[in-house]
Amino acid sequence: MRSRDYGPDVFGPRPRTVIPVVPAELGLVVEEVTSGWCGAVVACDKERVSLEDRRGAVRVFPLDPAGFLLDGATITLTRPVPAAQAVSRRTASGSVAVHGVRARVARGSRIWVEGKHDAELVERVWGDDLRLEGVVVEPLDGIDDLAREVARFGAGPQRRLGVLVDHLVPGSKESRVVAGVVHPHVLVNGHPYVDIWQAVKPAAVGIDAWPVVPPGRPWKNGICAALGWGEPWEGWRRVLAGVDTYADLEVPLLRAMEHLIDFVTTE
Numbered sequence: 001m002r003s004r005d006y007g008p009d010v011f012g013p014r015p016r017t018v019i020p021v022v023p024a025e026l027g028l029v030v031e032e033v034t035s036g037w038c039g040a041v042v043a044c045d046k047e048r049v050s051l052e053d054r055r056g057a058v059r060v061f062p063l064d065p066a067g068f069l070l071d072g073a074t075i076t077l078t079r080p081v082p083a084a085q086a087v088s089r090r091t092a093s094g095s096v097a098v099h100g101v102r103a104r105v106a107r108g109s110r111i112w113v114e115g116k117h118d119a120e121l122v123e124r125v126w127g128d129d130l131r132l133e134g135v136v137v138e139p140l141d142g143i144d145d146l147a148r149e150v151a152r153f154g155a156g157p158q159r160r161l162g163v164l165v166d167h168l169v170p171g172s173k174e175s176r177v178v179a180g181v182v183h184p185h186v187l188v189n190g191h192p193y194v195d196i197w198q199a200v201k202p203a204a205v206g207i208d209a210w211p212v213v214p215p216g217r218p219w220k221n222g223i224c225a226a227l228g229w230g231e232p233w234e235g236w237r238r239v240l241a242g243v244d245t246y247a248d249l250e251v252p253l254l255r256a257m258e259h260l261i262d263f264v265t266t267e
Helices: 084-089 116-133 146-153 173-179 219-227 232-241 251-264
Strands: 021-023 029-032 038-044 048-052 058-062 068-070 073-078 110-113 136-139 161-165 186-190
Touching: 038 058, 110 116, 110 251, 116 136, 116 232, 116 251, 146 161, 146 173, 146 186, 161 173, 161 251, 173 186, 186 251, 219 232
Parallel strands: 021 073, 110 136, 110 161, 161 186
Antiparallel strands: 029 038, 029 068, 038 048, 048 058, 068 073
16 A cells, blocks of 8 residues: 555654754854754854853853754754864964964063963963964962062063952052052063953853852852862863863953963064
8 A cells, every 4th residue: 555645664663763963063043952042153162052042142052963953944053163273273362373383492581370270271271372483471379479589580671570469450469469569570460360261251161251250269169169060170170171262262361361471572
C-alpha cells in the first residue's frame, strides 16, 4: 500500500534530521530556544555564548546542542575557529603582528603592576607587543611603598617607569599614594576597578555582572563565594581563561595600559 502523504511505507523509519553546526561568529543573530532570547553574538568561549539584544542587554547561554534558532531553523552553535590569516595579522592587543623579528633586548624602562594577577593579565593581552619593544613587566606587592620604590628605581630619560594602579579614583587610598610620586620620567596610571579581575568584562567569564562585595570583606573571596568559584586561585583561573584579546577587557584598563606602553617606549 502506498500513501501519497508518507511514501511507500508508513510504518518505516522516518528520515533522520540533521541539525547544522554553525560557528558563533561575532554579529550573528540567533534565538536561544528555551528562553526565546534573541540577540547578536558578542562573545563566545568553549562552553558559553553571549548574546546582545537590540536594547544592548547581554545574556550568557551554554553552547547546548540544538539550543538555538537561526532564521527559524534549529542549529548547534560552536566556538568559531580563528582563521590562521587573521591570527597572523593581529596580536591579542589588536596591534599589527610583526613576524620574523626577534624580541628586543630588555630596555632599562619597566612597567610595574600591583600583583601577580595583574602581571599575568598584561602578559596575556600585551605580551607580544612588550617583548617586541623590550619592556619588562614586574609585579609589586601592593603600592603602599610606591614612592620609596620609585626613588630606588632611579628613573631617567633612557630608564622610564610606568606604574599601573588598581582602584585609582578620587579620594581612594591609592590616589593619595600616587600623589606622592612626582617625577618627569615616571608615569602612574590606573583604572577605577577594585581589582584587576573587575576590569575583565563579565560576559567574558560567563556572568551577567560582577557581584557586589560588602565593605570589610576581601573582594576576591567575596566574589568567589558569590559565584561558587571556590578559592581565589580557582576563581583567577576562570577569569584568566576567559580573556583571549583586548575585546574581553574594559576600556579604562585598555586606555591606561596603552598610555603606559607609549610612555615607556618613547625614545
